[in-house]
Amino acid sequence: MTVSHRERIVAAGRKQKTDKLPFGARIDVWYNYHAGHGTLPEKYKDKNIVEICRDQGAGSQLRLYSTWKVWYTNLEVKVTENPPRKTTEWRTPLGNVSMTTIFTPQEGPWIAYELDHPFKKREDYPVIEYILQNTRLTPDYTEYNRLEKIAGNDGIVMTGMASYSPMQQIMRYWIGFERFFYELHDNKAQVERLFELEKELAKQKVEILSKLPLEMIGVCSNWSDEFHTPIFMKYFVPWLKETSDYFHSIGKLTHVHADGEMKRLIPYFTETHVDIAEAWSPVPMTSVTTVELRKAWGDKVTIWGGIPATLFGPQYSDDEFDAYVKNMFKEIVPGYNFIVGMGDNLPFDGKIERVGRVAELIDKYGKLR
Protein backbone atom coordinates (compact mmCIF):
# COMPACT_ATOMS: atom_id res chain seq x y z
CA MET A 1 0.00 0.00 0.00
CA THR A 2 1.39 3.40 -0.96
CA VAL A 3 1.71 5.79 1.92
CA SER A 4 1.58 9.49 1.12
CA HIS A 5 3.83 12.18 2.59
CA ARG A 6 0.87 13.60 4.46
CA GLU A 7 -0.13 10.25 5.88
CA ARG A 8 3.41 9.67 7.13
CA ILE A 9 3.58 13.11 8.74
CA VAL A 10 0.24 12.72 10.48
CA ALA A 11 1.08 9.15 11.55
CA ALA A 12 4.31 10.34 13.16
CA GLY A 13 2.37 13.08 14.92
CA ARG A 14 -0.05 10.45 16.24
CA LYS A 15 2.88 8.30 17.42
CA GLN A 16 1.94 5.62 14.90
CA LYS A 17 4.44 3.54 12.98
CA THR A 18 4.95 4.12 9.29
CA ASP A 19 7.11 2.70 6.51
CA LYS A 20 9.91 5.26 6.42
CA LEU A 21 10.84 8.58 7.95
CA PRO A 22 8.33 11.28 7.01
CA PHE A 23 9.80 14.37 5.38
CA GLY A 24 7.86 17.65 5.67
CA ALA A 25 10.02 20.30 4.04
CA ARG A 26 9.52 24.03 4.50
CA ILE A 27 10.84 26.02 1.54
CA ASP A 28 8.70 29.17 1.46
CA VAL A 29 11.56 31.61 2.18
CA TRP A 30 13.56 30.15 -0.73
CA TYR A 31 10.50 29.92 -2.97
CA ASN A 32 9.11 33.40 -2.30
CA TYR A 33 12.51 35.00 -2.79
CA HIS A 34 13.26 33.30 -6.09
CA ALA A 35 9.69 33.55 -7.41
CA GLY A 36 9.72 37.26 -6.59
CA HIS A 37 13.12 37.82 -8.23
CA GLY A 38 12.47 35.63 -11.27
CA THR A 39 15.34 33.33 -10.31
CA LEU A 40 13.55 30.05 -9.79
CA PRO A 41 15.33 27.18 -11.57
CA GLU A 42 14.00 26.89 -15.11
CA LYS A 43 12.17 23.64 -14.46
CA TYR A 44 10.35 25.18 -11.49
CA LYS A 45 9.31 28.45 -13.04
CA ASP A 46 5.63 27.47 -13.23
CA LYS A 47 5.56 25.23 -10.18
CA ASN A 48 4.23 25.83 -6.70
CA ILE A 49 5.84 24.81 -3.40
CA VAL A 50 4.09 21.44 -3.23
CA GLU A 51 5.03 20.58 -6.80
CA ILE A 52 8.66 21.52 -6.26
CA CYS A 53 8.91 19.50 -3.06
CA ARG A 54 7.16 16.58 -4.74
CA ASP A 55 9.70 16.72 -7.55
CA GLN A 56 12.45 16.64 -4.93
CA GLY A 57 10.81 13.65 -3.24
CA ALA A 58 9.61 15.54 -0.19
CA GLY A 59 6.37 16.38 1.52
CA SER A 60 5.80 20.06 2.08
CA GLN A 61 4.46 22.72 4.41
CA LEU A 62 2.12 25.43 3.20
CA ARG A 63 1.96 28.33 5.61
CA LEU A 64 -1.29 30.13 6.32
CA TYR A 65 -1.35 32.93 8.87
CA SER A 66 -4.99 32.69 9.92
CA THR A 67 -8.41 31.34 8.99
CA TRP A 68 -10.46 34.33 10.05
CA LYS A 69 -11.30 37.92 9.28
CA VAL A 70 -10.75 40.51 11.99
CA TRP A 71 -13.48 43.06 12.75
CA TYR A 72 -13.19 45.99 15.09
CA THR A 73 -16.15 47.78 16.61
CA ASN A 74 -16.18 51.35 17.90
CA LEU A 75 -12.66 52.04 16.78
CA GLU A 76 -10.83 52.87 13.59
CA VAL A 77 -7.80 51.12 12.16
CA LYS A 78 -5.59 52.90 9.68
CA VAL A 79 -2.96 50.96 7.78
CA THR A 80 -0.23 52.80 5.89
CA GLU A 81 2.03 50.81 3.60
CA ASN A 82 5.36 52.09 2.38
CA PRO A 83 7.15 48.86 1.48
CA PRO A 84 9.07 47.45 3.20
CA ARG A 85 7.35 49.26 6.08
CA LYS A 86 3.75 48.95 7.19
CA THR A 87 2.23 50.96 10.01
CA THR A 88 -1.01 50.00 11.71
CA GLU A 89 -2.69 52.60 13.89
CA TRP A 90 -5.63 51.83 16.15
CA ARG A 91 -7.67 54.93 16.97
CA THR A 92 -9.95 54.42 19.97
CA PRO A 93 -11.99 56.73 22.24
CA LEU A 94 -9.36 56.09 24.92
CA GLY A 95 -6.40 57.00 22.75
CA ASN A 96 -4.33 55.74 19.85
CA VAL A 97 -1.57 53.16 19.55
CA SER A 98 0.44 52.15 16.52
CA MET A 99 2.88 49.54 15.34
CA THR A 100 5.31 49.48 12.41
CA THR A 101 6.62 46.32 10.81
CA ILE A 102 9.30 45.83 8.19
CA PHE A 103 10.39 42.97 5.97
CA THR A 104 13.74 42.10 4.46
CA PRO A 105 14.33 41.58 0.73
CA GLN A 106 15.43 38.01 1.48
CA GLU A 107 12.29 36.93 3.30
CA GLY A 108 9.72 39.21 1.69
CA PRO A 109 6.48 40.66 3.11
CA TRP A 110 5.31 37.21 4.22
CA ILE A 111 7.70 37.37 7.18
CA ALA A 112 7.62 40.85 8.67
CA TYR A 113 9.31 42.01 11.88
CA GLU A 114 8.23 44.54 14.44
CA LEU A 115 10.10 47.84 14.44
CA ASP A 116 8.12 48.93 17.45
CA HIS A 117 5.10 47.75 19.43
CA PRO A 118 1.69 49.24 20.18
CA PHE A 119 2.49 49.54 23.88
CA LYS A 120 4.91 52.39 24.53
CA LYS A 121 3.80 53.87 27.86
CA ARG A 122 1.59 53.04 30.83
CA GLU A 123 -1.30 55.07 29.39
CA ASP A 124 -1.52 52.57 26.51
CA TYR A 125 -2.90 49.78 28.70
CA PRO A 126 -6.55 50.91 28.60
CA VAL A 127 -6.23 51.54 24.84
CA ILE A 128 -5.02 47.98 24.17
CA GLU A 129 -7.65 46.57 26.52
CA TYR A 130 -10.26 48.48 24.52
CA ILE A 131 -8.93 47.07 21.24
CA LEU A 132 -9.05 43.50 22.55
CA GLN A 133 -12.55 43.97 23.95
CA ASN A 134 -13.75 45.29 20.60
CA THR A 135 -12.21 42.65 18.35
CA ARG A 136 -14.39 40.03 16.71
CA LEU A 137 -13.28 37.20 14.47
CA THR A 138 -15.37 35.54 11.79
CA PRO A 139 -14.31 32.39 9.95
CA ASP A 140 -12.77 32.80 6.53
CA TYR A 141 -11.76 29.45 5.15
CA THR A 142 -11.27 30.62 1.55
CA GLU A 143 -7.50 30.63 1.55
CA TYR A 144 -7.35 27.47 3.65
CA ASN A 145 -9.54 25.61 1.13
CA ARG A 146 -7.39 26.87 -1.74
CA LEU A 147 -4.16 25.72 -0.06
CA GLU A 148 -5.70 22.42 1.00
CA LYS A 149 -6.44 21.63 -2.66
CA ILE A 150 -2.83 22.41 -3.55
CA ALA A 151 -1.48 20.40 -0.62
CA GLY A 152 -3.42 17.24 -1.39
CA ASN A 153 -1.61 14.16 -0.13
CA ASP A 154 1.83 15.69 -0.37
CA GLY A 155 1.55 18.71 1.88
CA ILE A 156 0.19 19.99 5.14
CA VAL A 157 -1.35 23.41 5.63
CA MET A 158 0.37 24.85 8.68
CA THR A 159 -2.01 27.20 10.40
CA GLY A 160 -3.34 27.86 13.88
CA MET A 161 -3.47 30.65 16.42
CA ALA A 162 -2.02 33.25 14.00
CA SER A 163 1.32 32.29 15.48
CA TYR A 164 0.94 32.95 19.18
CA SER A 165 -0.62 31.73 22.38
CA PRO A 166 -2.18 34.51 24.52
CA MET A 167 0.88 35.44 26.58
CA GLN A 168 3.24 35.15 23.60
CA GLN A 169 0.95 37.58 21.78
CA ILE A 170 1.48 40.09 24.56
CA MET A 171 5.22 39.47 24.83
CA ARG A 172 5.98 39.55 21.13
CA TYR A 173 3.24 41.64 19.57
CA TRP A 174 1.67 44.10 21.99
CA ILE A 175 4.54 45.01 24.35
CA GLY A 176 7.73 43.52 22.90
CA PHE A 177 10.28 41.33 24.63
CA GLU A 178 12.56 44.15 25.74
CA ARG A 179 9.85 45.99 27.65
CA PHE A 180 7.72 43.04 28.68
CA PHE A 181 9.60 41.92 31.76
CA TYR A 182 9.80 45.43 33.17
CA GLU A 183 6.05 45.76 32.67
CA LEU A 184 5.28 42.35 34.20
CA HIS A 185 7.28 43.44 37.24
CA ASP A 186 6.14 47.06 37.48
CA ASN A 187 2.54 46.78 36.22
CA LYS A 188 1.65 43.15 36.77
CA ALA A 189 -2.10 43.68 37.16
CA GLN A 190 -2.32 45.48 33.83
CA VAL A 191 -0.29 42.83 32.00
CA GLU A 192 -2.43 40.07 33.51
CA ARG A 193 -5.56 41.92 32.47
CA LEU A 194 -4.31 41.91 28.86
CA PHE A 195 -3.58 38.19 29.29
CA GLU A 196 -7.17 37.52 30.34
CA LEU A 197 -8.49 39.48 27.35
CA GLU A 198 -6.17 37.64 24.96
CA LYS A 199 -7.40 34.34 26.38
CA GLU A 200 -10.96 35.43 25.66
CA LEU A 201 -10.00 36.29 22.09
CA ALA A 202 -8.21 32.94 21.82
CA LYS A 203 -11.53 31.19 22.45
CA GLN A 204 -12.85 32.70 19.21
CA LYS A 205 -9.76 31.44 17.35
CA VAL A 206 -10.05 27.94 18.82
CA GLU A 207 -13.72 27.76 17.85
CA ILE A 208 -12.93 28.71 14.24
CA LEU A 209 -9.98 26.30 14.04
CA SER A 210 -12.04 23.45 15.47
CA LYS A 211 -14.20 23.47 12.33
CA LEU A 212 -11.26 22.82 10.01
CA PRO A 213 -10.77 19.29 8.69
CA LEU A 214 -7.02 19.85 9.26
CA GLU A 215 -5.33 17.14 11.31
CA MET A 216 -3.02 19.43 13.27
CA ILE A 217 -3.25 22.96 14.67
CA GLY A 218 -0.41 25.34 15.52
CA VAL A 219 -0.74 26.76 19.03
CA CYS A 220 2.37 28.90 19.51
CA SER A 221 5.71 29.90 18.00
CA ASN A 222 9.16 31.29 18.65
CA TRP A 223 10.14 30.30 22.16
CA SER A 224 13.58 30.97 23.48
CA ASP A 225 14.53 29.58 26.86
CA GLU A 226 16.31 32.73 28.01
CA PHE A 227 13.04 34.66 27.68
CA HIS A 228 10.33 32.12 28.34
CA THR A 229 11.59 29.78 31.04
CA PRO A 230 10.90 32.09 34.02
CA ILE A 231 7.24 32.48 33.10
CA PHE A 232 6.51 29.32 31.16
CA MET A 233 4.81 27.26 33.85
CA LYS A 234 2.57 30.09 35.00
CA TYR A 235 1.61 31.81 31.76
CA PHE A 236 2.12 29.26 28.98
CA VAL A 237 1.59 25.71 30.24
CA PRO A 238 -2.01 26.01 31.55
CA TRP A 239 -3.39 27.53 28.35
CA LEU A 240 -1.40 25.21 26.06
CA LYS A 241 -2.48 22.16 28.05
CA GLU A 242 -6.13 23.15 28.06
CA THR A 243 -6.06 23.99 24.35
CA SER A 244 -4.16 20.85 23.35
CA ASP A 245 -6.52 18.70 25.41
CA TYR A 246 -9.48 20.33 23.69
CA PHE A 247 -8.09 19.75 20.20
CA HIS A 248 -7.27 16.15 21.18
CA SER A 249 -10.88 15.66 22.25
CA ILE A 250 -11.99 16.49 18.71
CA GLY A 251 -9.36 14.29 17.08
CA LYS A 252 -6.73 16.87 16.25
CA LEU A 253 -3.04 17.17 17.02
CA THR A 254 -1.28 20.33 18.15
CA HIS A 255 2.13 21.68 17.20
CA VAL A 256 4.40 24.55 18.16
CA HIS A 257 7.02 26.22 16.00
CA ALA A 258 9.99 25.34 18.21
CA ASP A 259 12.74 27.10 16.31
CA GLY A 260 14.52 28.79 19.20
CA GLU A 261 16.83 27.82 22.03
CA MET A 262 14.90 25.15 23.92
CA LYS A 263 17.44 23.83 26.42
CA ARG A 264 15.88 25.03 29.67
CA LEU A 265 12.34 24.61 28.33
CA ILE A 266 12.81 20.91 27.57
CA PRO A 267 11.66 19.69 31.03
CA TYR A 268 8.45 21.71 30.79
CA PHE A 269 7.44 20.95 27.23
CA THR A 270 5.59 17.71 27.98
CA GLU A 271 3.46 19.58 30.53
CA THR A 272 1.88 21.43 27.60
CA HIS A 273 0.43 18.24 26.05
CA VAL A 274 1.51 19.61 22.66
CA ASP A 275 2.11 16.74 20.25
CA ILE A 276 4.70 18.08 17.84
CA ALA A 277 7.72 20.37 18.19
CA GLU A 278 8.10 21.67 14.64
CA ALA A 279 11.04 23.60 13.17
CA TRP A 280 13.37 21.91 15.64
CA SER A 281 16.77 23.55 15.14
CA PRO A 282 19.63 21.63 16.78
CA VAL A 283 23.32 22.41 17.17
CA PRO A 284 24.87 24.56 15.75
CA MET A 285 21.84 26.84 15.57
CA THR A 286 20.92 26.13 19.20
CA SER A 287 22.79 24.42 21.99
CA VAL A 288 20.70 21.24 22.08
CA THR A 289 21.37 18.04 20.16
CA THR A 290 18.64 15.85 18.75
CA VAL A 291 19.86 13.04 21.02
CA GLU A 292 19.26 15.17 24.12
CA LEU A 293 15.78 16.02 22.98
CA ARG A 294 14.82 12.43 22.20
CA LYS A 295 16.17 11.30 25.55
CA ALA A 296 14.21 13.97 27.40
CA TRP A 297 10.89 13.57 25.59
CA GLY A 298 10.89 9.87 24.70
CA ASP A 299 7.65 8.95 22.98
CA LYS A 300 5.68 11.89 24.29
CA VAL A 301 6.60 14.50 21.68
CA THR A 302 7.12 14.14 17.95
CA ILE A 303 10.08 16.13 16.71
CA TRP A 304 9.74 17.79 13.32
CA GLY A 305 12.95 19.28 11.97
CA GLY A 306 16.47 18.25 12.80
CA ILE A 307 18.40 19.73 9.86
CA PRO A 308 19.64 23.25 10.65
CA ALA A 309 18.77 25.78 7.94
CA THR A 310 22.42 26.82 7.69
CA LEU A 311 23.32 23.34 6.49
CA PHE A 312 21.44 23.92 3.24
CA GLY A 313 23.59 26.95 2.49
CA PRO A 314 26.85 27.35 0.61
CA GLN A 315 29.05 27.42 3.73
CA TYR A 316 28.66 23.64 4.04
CA SER A 317 29.86 21.16 1.42
CA ASP A 318 27.74 18.36 0.00
CA ASP A 319 29.84 15.85 1.95
CA GLU A 320 29.27 17.74 5.20
CA PHE A 321 25.56 17.86 4.45
CA ASP A 322 25.36 14.12 3.81
CA ALA A 323 27.40 13.33 6.90
CA TYR A 324 25.11 15.45 9.07
CA VAL A 325 21.90 13.86 7.78
CA LYS A 326 23.24 10.31 8.05
CA ASN A 327 24.40 10.98 11.58
CA MET A 328 20.97 12.38 12.42
CA PHE A 329 19.38 9.11 11.26
CA LYS A 330 21.65 7.20 13.63
CA GLU A 331 20.79 9.54 16.49
CA ILE A 332 17.04 9.01 16.11
CA VAL A 333 17.02 5.23 15.83
CA PRO A 334 14.49 3.52 15.75
CA GLY A 335 13.12 6.62 13.98
CA TYR A 336 9.56 6.78 15.23
CA ASN A 337 7.88 10.00 16.32
CA PHE A 338 10.17 12.00 14.07
CA ILE A 339 9.42 14.05 10.97
CA VAL A 340 12.47 15.17 9.03
CA GLY A 341 12.48 18.87 8.25
CA MET A 342 14.42 22.12 8.30
CA GLY A 343 15.15 24.18 11.38
CA ASP A 344 13.33 26.19 10.18
CA ASN A 345 13.27 26.97 6.47
CA LEU A 346 15.25 26.59 3.26
CA PRO A 347 17.16 29.91 3.19
CA PHE A 348 17.10 32.02 0.06
CA ASP A 349 20.66 30.94 -0.78
CA GLY A 350 19.99 27.33 0.16
CA LYS A 351 20.41 24.56 -2.38
CA ILE A 352 17.08 23.11 -3.46
CA GLU A 353 18.91 19.95 -4.57
CA ARG A 354 19.70 19.22 -0.93
CA VAL A 355 15.98 18.80 -0.31
CA GLY A 356 16.08 16.01 -2.86
CA ARG A 357 19.24 14.66 -1.30
CA VAL A 358 17.45 14.31 2.05
CA ALA A 359 14.70 12.34 0.31
CA GLU A 360 17.32 10.07 -1.30
CA LEU A 361 19.02 9.49 2.02
CA ILE A 362 15.68 8.66 3.65
CA ASP A 363 15.01 6.08 0.93
CA LYS A 364 18.44 4.59 1.51
CA TYR A 365 18.78 4.81 5.28
CA GLY A 366 15.43 5.92 6.64
CA LYS A 367 13.23 2.88 6.32
CA LEU A 368 11.46 2.01 9.56
CA ARG A 369 10.67 -1.42 10.90
Add this chain to the structure above:
Amino acid sequence: MFDYAAIQQAIIEGDDEKTVKLVQDALKHEVSPADIVTYALQAGMATVGRKFSEGEFFIPEMLFAARSVTRAMDALRPRLGKAEKLTLGRVAIGTVAGDIHDIGKNLVGMFLEGAGFEIIDLGTDVHAEQFVEAVIKYKPNILGLSALLTTTMPAISATIAALEAAELRNKVKVIIGGAPVNQRFADMVKADGYGHDGGASIALCRKLVGK
Protein backbone atom coordinates in the same frame (compact mmCIF):
# COMPACT_ATOMS: atom_id res chain seq x y z
CA MET B 1 38.11 49.43 52.35
CA PHE B 2 34.38 49.85 51.73
CA ASP B 3 32.38 46.65 51.41
CA TYR B 4 30.84 46.79 47.97
CA ALA B 5 29.23 43.34 48.29
CA ALA B 6 25.84 44.65 49.36
CA ILE B 7 25.55 46.85 46.26
CA GLN B 8 26.72 44.00 44.05
CA GLN B 9 24.10 41.73 45.62
CA ALA B 10 21.35 44.29 45.08
CA ILE B 11 22.30 44.40 41.40
CA ILE B 12 22.35 40.61 41.20
CA GLU B 13 18.88 40.57 42.73
CA GLY B 14 17.75 43.22 40.25
CA ASP B 15 16.52 45.49 43.03
CA ASP B 16 17.00 48.95 41.60
CA GLU B 17 15.56 50.79 44.61
CA LYS B 18 17.90 49.00 46.99
CA THR B 19 20.85 49.51 44.63
CA VAL B 20 20.24 53.26 44.46
CA LYS B 21 19.77 53.51 48.25
CA LEU B 22 22.98 51.63 48.94
CA VAL B 23 24.85 53.79 46.43
CA GLN B 24 23.51 56.91 48.12
CA ASP B 25 24.57 55.51 51.50
CA ALA B 26 28.05 54.86 50.11
CA LEU B 27 28.28 58.44 48.86
CA LYS B 28 27.27 59.68 52.32
CA HIS B 29 30.19 57.68 53.69
CA GLU B 30 32.41 59.53 51.19
CA VAL B 31 33.17 56.50 49.09
CA SER B 32 34.61 57.59 45.76
CA PRO B 33 31.97 57.57 43.00
CA ALA B 34 34.52 56.14 40.60
CA ASP B 35 35.21 53.26 42.98
CA ILE B 36 31.48 52.61 43.36
CA VAL B 37 31.21 52.32 39.59
CA THR B 38 34.21 50.02 39.27
CA TYR B 39 33.93 47.82 42.35
CA ALA B 40 30.18 47.73 42.84
CA LEU B 41 28.34 48.39 39.60
CA GLN B 42 30.70 46.91 37.03
CA ALA B 43 31.62 44.02 39.31
CA GLY B 44 27.97 43.25 40.05
CA MET B 45 27.08 43.29 36.38
CA ALA B 46 30.04 41.04 35.55
CA THR B 47 28.64 38.49 38.01
CA VAL B 48 25.21 38.76 36.44
CA GLY B 49 26.71 38.22 33.00
CA ARG B 50 28.56 35.16 34.22
CA LYS B 51 25.43 33.68 35.79
CA PHE B 52 23.55 34.30 32.54
CA SER B 53 26.19 32.56 30.46
CA GLU B 54 26.24 29.65 32.88
CA GLY B 55 22.49 29.22 32.48
CA GLU B 56 21.53 30.23 36.00
CA PHE B 57 20.03 33.58 35.03
CA PHE B 58 17.60 34.48 32.29
CA ILE B 59 16.83 37.63 30.34
CA PRO B 60 14.65 39.14 33.11
CA GLU B 61 17.52 38.96 35.63
CA MET B 62 19.85 40.64 33.13
CA LEU B 63 17.30 43.35 32.41
CA PHE B 64 16.60 44.13 36.06
CA ALA B 65 20.31 44.17 36.84
CA ALA B 66 20.97 46.52 33.92
CA ARG B 67 18.15 48.77 35.11
CA SER B 68 19.59 48.79 38.62
CA VAL B 69 22.96 49.90 37.26
CA THR B 70 21.38 52.54 35.03
CA ARG B 71 19.48 54.04 37.96
CA ALA B 72 22.56 53.88 40.15
CA MET B 73 24.54 55.72 37.48
CA ASP B 74 21.83 58.39 37.37
CA ALA B 75 22.35 58.86 41.12
CA LEU B 76 26.13 58.97 40.73
CA ARG B 77 26.40 61.17 37.68
CA PRO B 78 26.13 64.54 39.46
CA ARG B 79 29.02 63.47 41.67
CA LEU B 80 31.30 62.20 38.93
CA GLY B 81 34.07 64.48 37.81
CA LYS B 82 34.26 65.31 34.10
CA ALA B 83 37.77 63.92 33.90
CA GLU B 84 36.84 60.58 35.34
CA LYS B 85 37.09 57.86 32.73
CA LEU B 86 34.66 55.32 34.00
CA THR B 87 33.83 53.30 31.00
CA LEU B 88 35.59 50.06 30.36
CA GLY B 89 35.68 50.98 26.71
CA ARG B 90 33.59 52.08 23.77
CA VAL B 91 31.58 49.55 21.80
CA ALA B 92 29.90 50.41 18.51
CA ILE B 93 27.23 47.87 17.66
CA GLY B 94 24.92 47.35 14.72
CA THR B 95 22.96 44.81 12.75
CA VAL B 96 24.53 44.18 9.35
CA ALA B 97 23.31 45.17 5.92
CA GLY B 98 20.02 43.62 4.84
CA ASP B 99 19.10 42.60 8.39
CA ILE B 100 16.51 44.51 10.38
CA HIS B 101 16.51 42.42 13.55
CA ASP B 102 17.46 44.45 16.55
CA ILE B 103 16.44 42.64 19.70
CA GLY B 104 19.73 40.77 20.11
CA LYS B 105 21.74 43.91 19.43
CA ASN B 106 19.59 45.95 21.80
CA LEU B 107 19.88 43.45 24.62
CA VAL B 108 23.63 43.07 24.23
CA GLY B 109 23.94 46.86 24.15
CA MET B 110 21.93 47.15 27.38
CA PHE B 111 23.97 44.50 29.12
CA LEU B 112 27.30 45.95 28.03
CA GLU B 113 26.21 49.41 29.10
CA GLY B 114 25.20 48.03 32.46
CA ALA B 115 28.57 46.36 32.68
CA GLY B 116 30.34 49.68 32.19
CA PHE B 117 30.90 50.04 28.47
CA GLU B 118 29.95 53.10 26.44
CA ILE B 119 27.62 52.00 23.66
CA ILE B 120 27.26 53.59 20.24
CA ASP B 121 24.17 52.00 18.67
CA LEU B 122 24.45 52.18 14.89
CA GLY B 123 21.02 50.68 14.31
CA THR B 124 20.00 48.03 11.82
CA ASP B 125 20.70 47.41 8.14
CA VAL B 126 24.12 49.00 8.55
CA HIS B 127 26.20 48.70 5.43
CA ALA B 128 29.90 47.94 5.47
CA GLU B 129 30.90 51.47 4.55
CA GLN B 130 28.74 52.83 7.37
CA PHE B 131 30.53 50.61 9.86
CA VAL B 132 33.83 51.92 8.48
CA GLU B 133 32.64 55.52 8.90
CA ALA B 134 31.58 54.73 12.46
CA VAL B 135 35.00 53.32 13.30
CA ILE B 136 36.63 56.48 11.92
CA LYS B 137 34.19 58.79 13.72
CA TYR B 138 33.81 57.09 17.10
CA LYS B 139 37.10 55.21 17.41
CA PRO B 140 35.48 52.34 19.33
CA ASN B 141 37.58 49.75 21.07
CA ILE B 142 35.18 47.08 19.85
CA LEU B 143 32.86 46.82 16.87
CA GLY B 144 29.92 44.45 17.36
CA LEU B 145 28.25 42.96 14.28
CA SER B 146 24.89 41.21 14.64
CA ALA B 147 23.18 39.03 12.05
CA LEU B 148 20.01 37.07 12.62
CA LEU B 149 19.58 35.55 9.17
CA THR B 150 21.82 33.04 7.44
CA THR B 151 21.37 35.20 4.35
CA THR B 152 22.88 38.28 6.01
CA MET B 153 25.90 36.54 7.47
CA PRO B 154 27.94 37.35 4.34
CA ALA B 155 27.55 41.02 5.30
CA ILE B 156 29.69 40.28 8.36
CA SER B 157 32.60 39.16 6.21
CA ALA B 158 31.97 42.07 3.84
CA THR B 159 32.24 44.49 6.76
CA ILE B 160 35.48 42.94 7.98
CA ALA B 161 36.84 43.14 4.44
CA ALA B 162 35.84 46.82 4.27
CA LEU B 163 37.71 47.49 7.51
CA GLU B 164 40.78 45.81 6.06
CA ALA B 165 40.53 47.82 2.86
CA ALA B 166 40.31 51.02 4.89
CA GLU B 167 43.36 49.91 6.93
CA LEU B 168 41.27 49.97 10.09
CA ARG B 169 41.12 46.28 10.87
CA ASN B 170 43.95 46.40 13.38
CA LYS B 171 42.48 49.52 15.02
CA VAL B 172 39.37 47.82 16.37
CA LYS B 173 38.39 44.46 17.79
CA VAL B 174 35.48 42.87 15.95
CA ILE B 175 32.98 40.63 17.74
CA ILE B 176 30.05 38.92 16.07
CA GLY B 177 26.79 37.39 17.21
CA GLY B 178 23.30 36.34 16.21
CA ALA B 179 21.32 33.13 15.99
CA PRO B 180 22.90 31.59 12.87
CA VAL B 181 26.41 32.72 13.83
CA ASN B 182 28.78 30.35 15.56
CA GLN B 183 32.43 29.96 16.48
CA ARG B 184 33.14 28.17 13.21
CA PHE B 185 31.90 31.17 11.27
CA ALA B 186 33.76 33.56 13.55
CA ASP B 187 36.99 31.68 12.90
CA MET B 188 36.28 31.69 9.18
CA VAL B 189 35.86 35.46 8.99
CA LYS B 190 38.70 36.03 11.49
CA ALA B 191 36.59 37.91 14.00
CA ASP B 192 38.21 38.65 17.35
CA GLY B 193 35.37 37.06 19.23
CA TYR B 194 31.99 35.43 19.06
CA GLY B 195 29.35 36.10 21.69
CA HIS B 196 26.90 33.25 22.08
CA ASP B 197 24.72 35.32 24.37
CA GLY B 198 24.48 38.68 26.10
CA GLY B 199 26.17 37.41 29.22
CA ALA B 200 29.11 36.02 27.29
CA SER B 201 29.50 39.36 25.54
CA ILE B 202 30.33 41.06 28.84
CA ALA B 203 33.19 38.69 29.62
CA LEU B 204 34.35 38.76 26.00
CA CYS B 205 34.43 42.54 25.78
CA ARG B 206 36.21 42.87 29.11
CA LYS B 207 38.83 40.41 27.90
CA LEU B 208 39.27 42.28 24.62
CA VAL B 209 39.87 45.60 26.39
CA GLY B 210 42.18 43.92 28.86
CA LYS B 211 40.00 44.40 31.91
